[in-house]
Amino acid sequence: MPKNRRAIASRQHKLARTAASWLLLFAILTTTFIPSWVGAQDERVTVRLDGRSVFRVSAVENNDAQARARQIERRMNRLLENPEAIAAPRIETTRTNRAERVITIAGVPVVTVTPADAQDNLTTVDALATQWSQAINAALKRASGRRFSPWGRFVAEVQASVATAFGRLLESAIAIVPRAIASLLVIGLFWAIATTVRWLMRIIFRHIVEDLTVENLIKQVAYYAVWTLGVIVALDAFGFDPRTVATGLGLTGLALGFALKDILSNFVSGILILILRPFELGDQIVVGETEGNVERIELRATQLRTYDGRVVLVPNAEVFTSLIINNTAAPVRRSSVELFIGYDSDLQKVVNAVTDAAQSAAGVLAEPRVSVRIRELGQDDVVVEVRFWTDSRRSDFVATTSAVRIAIVGALKQAGIGLPDPDVRILVPRHVDSWQAALGVGNSSKSQNSQR
Numbered sequence: 001m002p003k004n005r006r007a008i009a010s011r012q013h014k015l016a017r018t019a020a021s022w023l024l025l026f027a028i029l030t031t032t033f034i035p036s037w038v039g040a041q042d043e044r045v046t047v048r049l050d051g052r053s054v055f056r057v058s059a060v061e062n063n064d065a066q067a068r069a070r071q072i073e074r075r076m077n078r079l080l081e082n083p084e085a086i087a088a089p090r091i092e093t094t095r096t097n098r099a100e101r102v103i104t105i106a107g108v109p110v111v112t113v114t115p116a117d118a119q120d121n122l123t124t125v126d127a128l129a130t131q132w133s134q135a136i137n138a139a140l141k142r143a144s145g146r147r148f149s150p151w152g153r154f155v156a157e158v159q160a161s162v163a164t165a166f167g168r169l170l171e172s173a174i175a176i177v178p179r180a181i182a183s184l185l186v187i188g189l190f191w192a193i194a195t196t197v198r199w200l201m202r203i204i205f206r207h208i209v210e211d212l213t214v215e216n217l218i219k220q221v222a223y224y225a226v227w228t229l230g231v232i233v234a235l236d237a238f239g240f241d242p243r244t245v246a247t248g249l250g251l252t253g254l255a256l257g258f259a260l261k262d263i264l265s266n267f268v269s270g271i272l273i274l275i276l277r278p279f280e281l282g283d284q285i286v287v288g289e290t291e292g293n294v295e296r297i298e299l300r301a302t303q304l305r306t307y308d309g310r311v312v313l314v315p316n317a318e319v320f321t322s323l324i325i326n327n328t329a330a331p332v333r334r335s336s337v338e339l340f341i342g343y344d345s346d347l348q349k350v351v352n353a354v355t356d357a358a359q360s361a362a363g364v365l366a367e368p369r370v371s372v373r374i375r376e377l378g379q380d381d382v383v384v385e386v387r388f389w390t391d392s393r394r395s396d397f398v399a400t401t402s403a404v405r406i407a408i409v410g411a412l413k414q415a416g417i418g419l420p421d422p423d424v425r426i427l428v429p430r431h432v433d434s435w436q437a438a439l440g441v442g443n444s445s446k447s448q449n450s451q452r
Helices: 001-041 063-081 115-120 125-144 150-208 212-238 242-259 261-276 316-321 349-358 394-414 432-439 443-449
Strands: 044-049 050-059 089-091 101-103 108-111 284-287 290-297 300-306 309-317 324-326 332-342 371-377 381-391
Touching: 044 063, 044 125, 044 150, 050 115, 050 125, 063 108, 063 125, 101 309, 108 125, 115 125, 125 150, 125 242, 150 212, 150 332, 212 261, 261 290, 261 300, 261 316, 290 309, 300 316, 309 316, 332 349, 332 394, 349 371, 349 381, 349 394, 381 394
Parallel strands: none
Antiparallel strands: 044 050, 089 101, 101 108, 284 290, 284 324, 290 300, 300 309, 332 381, 371 381
């Protein structure tokens, strides 16, 4: 795959991953706070009879608007069970509160009109009570006229259920869809702002900051800060109260903490890695069984590119708690090469030849100097270790080590020093006397000695 297509695919994958993460967060918040949102934001609910709107009610002290509307609908449906007993509505004053009015039908209280209802409808309590009583009377007359026969009652109930369901769906859509569109527009706007801010900071810090890790930290903090602000504004546009969201997060923080334990652990670990900086962008590190070049340090995972070209994403929690070997923390790194020399070779001549060859190899630093040590006296040969210093980057490190091996072999051949032949092996039996007795070697030698 060409590089540009690969870059486009990677960019699309990152965009999809970011969008999925924020949609997941938005879904969690919506699921968590939808009850409080319905009660707080949908302040007025329509009372329906046979699917038709009668009037709208607001929340009272004991019930929210939705529960109050359903209660009024249940009372009117009970009255329709005996259409012939339905009488004209009456408006009465409550005994507990003289400022309220109760609309009753055949002695059954249907709805209580409060001063808050009058304020919401910009009228007086008596005028609103009269208006509601007339609406109830007209709705009951219309509905009762369809229920005088059993078949008519069945058809009316079916039509009422369907009409009510679609009416509530349409009402919810009118209330929610504009807010949802506004929230999506806000999310899109802040996504563009966050992307622009990150692009501008990349250009600005490229000239004023040389540390890529500091640049990456500042860019990611600014990017996600803009995203957080955008989510708060989007929630407000959707109808959530930010203070209610904050309170809900405080109450459900423990549950969310257990549910998102790994995500939060990686997020906090990513921030600590960016602040403490045990390694930087471009370093070559070893984390567990993974070794590679650090390409990105994100808030969720650290991206490594292995030496065979594969990309590995290591979770930040694992990176932060694991043993990390930073091969490029220092500019130079020591390497070593082992070789095996026979006992019949001149060791001092070998040391001189190997030292000069290793020191002259491409990539070996002049200081510290090459050192040669006799590591082990083996059964068949002498183990010699050649230590030298080179650039700590793996490309130079591996290439220099190979160059040293080539130079050592050439120097030993030029000096006439023999190297071990892998095809020649000396086998010594463990019990020599037994083998000699079996082969008759020992007996023949003894007889010759006796004849002498």
